[in-house]
Amino acid sequence: MYVAVKGGERAIANAHALLAKQGRGDVGLARIERAAVAGQLxxxxxxVMTEGSLYDPELAARAILQAQGDVLEAVTLVRSYRTTLPRFGYTLPVNTAGLPPQRRVSAAFKDLPGGQQLGATFDYTHRLFTDRDTGGPRIDPGAGPGAGPAASPGLETPRVADLLGAGALIEPDHVPGADDSEPADLTREPPVFPMSRAGRLQALARADEGFLLALGYSTQRGFGSTHPFAGEIxxxxxxxEFEAPELGFAVPLGRVEVTECQMINQFQGDTDTxxxxxxxxxxxxxxGERKAMSMSLxxxxxxxxxxxERVVAPAQDEEFVISHSDNVQATGFVEHLKLPHYVDFQAELGLVRRLQAEFRERTLTEASA
Structure with a gap:
């Protein structure tokens, strides 16, 4: 259908070589290693791990380097690699109720059982360049209350939502008898609308952070009917854990770092509730605090x-949000416009010329009448 690009495979090989040369940069500088990316970025x-649906810091770092810092290209690499991995089964749902926090903050309550834990955050840094590449002043992590790397092992840190739930002040986390069917796996099955909440959360976890941020921001500006409080981050x-059928019990596979956001929203009630x-x-x-917060909104x-509630805003439209939130799909659709469309354009060009000729002929006929 398309006219071949002059040079063919040789031109493509040269383009790849040029890309690698530009990505390497100044050869007088040391090459960035994966360990440095994983540890410092x-x-x-x-x-990249979240939107690529694969927890592997070293692999994500490798993708970032290969993509020369292009986040969407790195996500695409991770997802592509993920499809080559064998599937042995599904792990059990992780229990975030007992998540020992390295960082734990709440905008809803000042005095939390277990205390606020600031941890590592940009929230209180000055948005100025420093004379070092550390991103801020060097402070002893143990200096001051709530600044340590993690909560004390023996200190209970109940979730804010559970505290509110004990007093029936927030909707239950799970309603018995609700949709308890096994959630669909979006990495293997396309979304079908309307989706279950579990399916939507999968899609939102893989969604582009910037897109979700914009939608979350829109809900704060009146394009939606939410009035949120950051209950806990x-x-x-x-x-x-993985439950092996031949064993009959769950086997721990390891630990992964996660960011969880519980957003408290405006109250609801009626004559029965x-x-x-x-x-x-x-x-x-x-x-990934920004991602988790945007996702919760x-x-x-x-x-x-x-x-x-009336569905009047983009952020409330399930099909709009889910269909346009996947950055890999969106990138592919937008960037395919760079590929040859010679035949399509020539057809449109011929149509425009024909319409213009008919217009000129009609104008001359009307003028001479």
């Missing part, structure tokens, strides 16, 4: 139908 690595490691807050939920690999907006 943790937030970027977390995003936790960063820490959870244990992942007392007033209580509603929930939005977000979970991301590694350190959009999750709550997409639940409009559950609460009888």
């Amino acid at each position: 943790g937030v970027l690595v977390s995003r 936790r960063v820490g490691e959870v244990e992942v 007392p007033a209580r807050f509603t929930r939005g939920y977000g979970l991301a690999f590694g350190r 959009v999750d709550r907006s997409l639940r409009a139908g559950e609460f009888g």
